[in-house]
Amino acid sequence: MPSGNLKLIAGRANRPLAEKIARYVGVDLVDVYITEFADSEIFVKIREDIRGSDVFVIQPTSNPGYKNLMELLIIVDALKRASAASITAVIPYFGYARQDRKAEPRVPITAKLVANLLTVAGVTRVLTMDLHAAQIQGFFDIPVDHLYAxxxxxxxxxxxxxxxxxxxxxxxxxxxxxxxxxxxxxxxxxxxxxxxxxxxxxxxxxxxxxxxxxxxxxxxxxxxxxxxxxxxxxxxxxxxxxxxxxxxxxxxxxxxxxxxxxxxxxxxxxxxxxxxxxxxxxxxxxxxxxxxxSVSELFGKAIERIHLNLSVSSLFVNIPKT
The missing domain is CATH 3.40.50.2020 (Rossmann fold)
Known part of the structure; x- marks a missing residue:
């Protein structure tokens, strides 16, 4: 059973999945207010005390990727300034994963840029699923748990x-x-x-x-x-x-x-x-x-085990590397 300092927060990109995960874990989603100003700036306010909590932010960076990514970064910044003990970005779909290398001259490696943005914002761990390129895990200097469907x-x-x-x-x-x-x-x-x-x-x-x-x-x-x-x-x-x-x-x-x-x-x-x-x-x-x-049960199990400092890899079918 999760302890009282486990908190789940849902961004706006896929709240139905977040609600299923929360039901499996047995906790309520944190009350968070997310809106946009007239010029499309995103504003976030955490309406509960999360000081000292292990917080999991569920937000895929799917289309529109730029907006969902920015929303995730702002939520993370709010949590960091509210003294969360740890912040795990649960990213069911990791956008920009196809931009993982320089396939031609003068192009970015955007997957690495996203990894840097998440780390600088205050993410302490990433939980994701079926990365387009598994080596993206190496772009992070923080732990990454990579699940498969x-x-x-x-x-x-x-x-x-x-x-x-x-x-x-x-x-x-x-x-x-x-x-x-x-x-x-x-x-x-x-x-x-x-x-x-x-x-x-x-x-x-x-x-x-x-x-x-x-x-x-x-x-x-x-x-x-x-x-x-x-x-x-x-x-x-x-x-x-x-x-x-x-x-x-x-x-x-x-x-x-x-x-x-x-x-x-x-x-x-x-x-x-x-x-x-x-x-x-x-x-x-x-x-x-x-x-x-639904992959909600997979993510729910992983969140529970991360929170309890148990092995995640032992739960899931893995794809062997040659």
Whole structure:
């Protein structure tokens, strides 16, 4: 059971997830007032005493990333000045994670910049899920707990019935380790789609390595942004003889026109987590193929164990590194 000095605070980016986490942990969310002035400046006031408390701020930095990130930084600053004992930034979706290296001259490494901003603001620990690039953990000089949605996906596969006719397909070569690990967990084969990215948010799938004919396909990915890659991949798999295509993805970024693409594509079952809040309009557009899987219990368990100084890694299915 959590002690009295455990406090959870929700930013505005995904309050429904924060409420689920709070219910699991068994505490009420801290009363916090967040508003904006006429010029869009964000103002935060903590309406409870949090002196000496272990505070967990739940705020994904999803779209609009700049605003949600700034709101998180301001909440953290308010907590630091209110004498919180520790401040853990619970960031279910870590925005700017795709800007993790200099892929060309004269570009920023924004993921490192965000890490610096969080640390300087007063964050003492970060809890996040399925970073686009795991090495981002090294951008921080404070502890980072990196969770995976894999246990949630594995639990959901029990609803698929007999898995003997299934095969896991990696939508690109970068996701091979994730897909291989998942395939081992459910004891099925693996195939790989090779793609070449010509422009940002555009990808061309070139080749399928492996066999999907007369098989039910499972694809695993860390996020779906504009959905171009995953929709194209599903089309190719169906053309290669796949019976059905089930997609598991952690982060439902769903930039325009993702919802419309997913509505009429070859994907039969689309399973996304609630790390990013999805409005009813997008849900209705995608339709009955959409299944929202909650990661609130994973985050709740991690928060409890961090607060009690227990191991976090022992709780979760991890993706091994080669």
């Amino acid at each position: 894999t246990p949630v996906f594995l639990e959901h596969t029990k609803q698929l019935g007999n898995l003997s006719e299934y095969v896991v397909v990696s939508p690109d070569t970068g996701g091979v380790e994730r897909s291989r690990f998942f395939a081992r967990q459910i004891d099925v084969g693996l195939a790989i789609l090779d793609k070449r990215r010509e422009k940002k948010n555009e990808a061309e799938v070139l080749n399928l390595i492996g066999n999907v004919e007369d098989r039910h396909v499972i694809m695993i990915d860390d996020m779906i942004d504009t959905a171009g890659t995953i929709v194209q991949a599903a089309d190719i798999l169906k053309k290669r003889g796949a019976k059905t295509v089930t997609v598991y993805a952690t982060h439902a970024v769903l930039s325009h026109p993702a919802a419309e693409r997913l509505q009429n594509c070859a994907i039969d079952r689309l399973c996304l987590t609630d790390t990013i809040y999805m409005d009813e309009n997008k849900r209705s557009i995608i339709g009955e193929k959409l299944h929202i899987l």
